[in-house]
Amino acid sequence: MKVALDAMGGDHAPAVNIGGAIDALRYYPKMQHLYLVGIKSVLEEECRRQGLDLNDPRVSIVDAPEVIGMAEPGAKTVRKKKNSSINIAMDMVKDGRADAFVSAGNTGGAVAAATLKLRTLPGVDRAGIASALPNEYGICHILDAGANPEAKPEHLVAYAVMGTAFARGVLGVKEPKVGLMSNGEEDEKGTTFTKEAFKLLKQTPGINFVGNVEGRDLFESELDVVLCDGFVGNVMLKSIEATAKAVSKWLKTEIKGNPLRIAGAMLAQGAFRALKEKSSYETYGGSPLLGVNGVVIIAHGSSTALAVRNAIRVGLETVETGVNPRIEAALAAIHPSAPVEAATVTV
Incomplete structure (x- = not known):
């Protein structure tokens, strides 16, 4: 499983995100790759400071030169800052390069990006956290x-x-x-x-x-x-x-x-x-945004490294258990006219 982490998101970014990444790489062997998405030079410096080996084949930095601030209007800024860490990380899920998106950044921005790029599942009008x-x-x-x-x-x-x-x-x-x-x-x-x-x-x-x-x-x-x-x-x-x-x-x-x-x-x-x-909240890590066509985990804005690590865990669990196919199958049972390939999944 591959995770795209918005490494610039949150009140204490990027330090807590890199710290959480280090722990996640240590504790979650099922994670095949962790993409750290953000301003490359900033992330490289923070990785050196915390001792994260960028030669590790399971981790890499994806450059995203823009950041959506915590106080910025989410939906408007998502459209304006197309090269933000939230947008690029979400694109990775959309394109299939990553299985899950994790962010402690701007909640409105993450929800807007997920809705615009991933769209909602059949039978879902609005996603929910x-x-x-x-x-x-x-x-x-x-x-x-x-x-x-x-x-x-x-x-x-x-x-x-x-x-x-x-x-x-x-x-x-x-x-x-x-x-x-x-x-x-x-x-x-x-x-x-x-x-x-x-x-x-x-x-x-x-x-x-x-x-x-x-x-x-x-x-x-x-x-x-x-x-x-x-x-x-x-x-x-x-x-x-x-x-x-x-x-x-x-x-x-x-x-x-x-x-x-x-x-x-x-x-x-x-x-x-x-x-x-x-x-x-550190124990529970992050909250899944249910209803979008992809796995999106939204962590607390004031997340610590432990919270980020656990948010990554929630993302891995959500992917592994196939929650979205379960949701599609359940909604298809209520709205039979909605097409769904996974309708045979037991929920």
Whole structure:
């Protein structure tokens, strides 16, 4: 499997991307080649600094003289900066030179480039970002987490099918539970948008739709996929991340204020480390952009080297498990008129 890494993407690029690349080359023997896409001179210098051997036959630099900044408007800049690392890396997936695209860069740019260059799968109108969230029962994916802020009810039906295929294929969940984010569990709760989506989801075959769910269910209930539009999903995800950081900071402050608490914290270091690993976005690496005709993994803008490494892992897993053929087959079962070569794949 071959991966095109947007080595210039992210708040701490290119250092964390090269660091993540080094670890990925060490830990993932199934990766046949890793393309580092970005400004050649900058990447060469960073590789020398971190000791990445460019004579390694599994790694090479692909020159991309332009960079889409984190604060730039994604869709407009993708069209303007045709030689950006996002565009060139995405072209590699489009042309078949790479099996997966990974980036911690401009999310809007990555989504726009994927949609324009790779197009969407048959039966998919809008792609969606599936972001992992740990809960009491394992991992729940919020879908959509920011790709499509103005979704229509029918888009959520496609998200439900795609999320189910991803949970089965990559996570090994036999019968993924799918919930619809609302302001109450009762069937009649919600906005006009969620009520219409509820009706459509109830009628959709091939998904285990459990009905409306609330914010607390993200952590307390056995859910594998939670559906919402990209606006709600992105606000929800960032609020959760900010809350986790705030609680961690408050806890440290309270512990440091008392010698007995400090002693207790030292005894509980193992538990704190395990909790940090379980709740950190670094562990989950990146979020797949489901619905495009290729494997696209979007990592957190403030990714560390560990997060980049794990984003590459997610890309490899998504390719290896054939998630897109599973999605195509599932959508073809709902929309028989949509042509699909992989309709025989079991989802």
